[in-house]
């Protein structure tokens with residue numbers, strides 16, 4: 001099972017990816033969480049990434065790829081993954097595809113696209129700021145991250161739609177309902193293919 005989550009910041013991709021990982025027994029790989037860990041640990045990657053994260057800009061592709069190669073390889077060996085936050089650009093998707101071809105496993109199961117209205121995304125991220133204390137959950141950075149999503153990440157939906165992989169999910173519902181919708185859609189994509 002290989003799943004990608006493509007959704008704007010605040011849409012609940014981390015929450016749903018955690019649940020999907022438990023449900024299907026696959027690894028949850030969050031590029032944002034991994035980057036925040038690198039920053040907290042003060043590694044070479046973390047020192048370069050810190051400024052991009054706090055501004056809400058995308059970290060350079062090479063750095064993200066370098067960070068993800070080993071965890072993705074391990075996940076593939078142990079049953080699959082749900083990738084949360086990667087790829088973030090069409091260029092990352094193309095590079096990941098080229099890499100996966102070399103590794104011998106390119107088939108994705110589904111791309112989960114969570115759709116949530118912009119006002120609701122903003123509201124959720126501001127609420128999260130009060131509980132999680134992320135440096136990028138400020139009013140100004142939130143708007144910038146939403147713009148970056150529209151410009152850099154949303155085009156991925158067309159990219160993957162062309163391969164028949166995208167399931168569109170209303171992410172404005174409650175957490176349990178969204179999860180049920182995602183699982184039902186994944187199952188129907190899988191049975192349609194078998």
Ligand code: AMP
Nearest residue numbers: 031032052053057058059064085086088
């Ligand atoms: P997230 O936790 O997915 O909202 O990501 C938080 C931040 O990490 C983003 O605003 C980017 O600065 C960085 N980031 C996460 N994933 C990627 C990626 N695939 N490519 C570039 N930057 C990323």
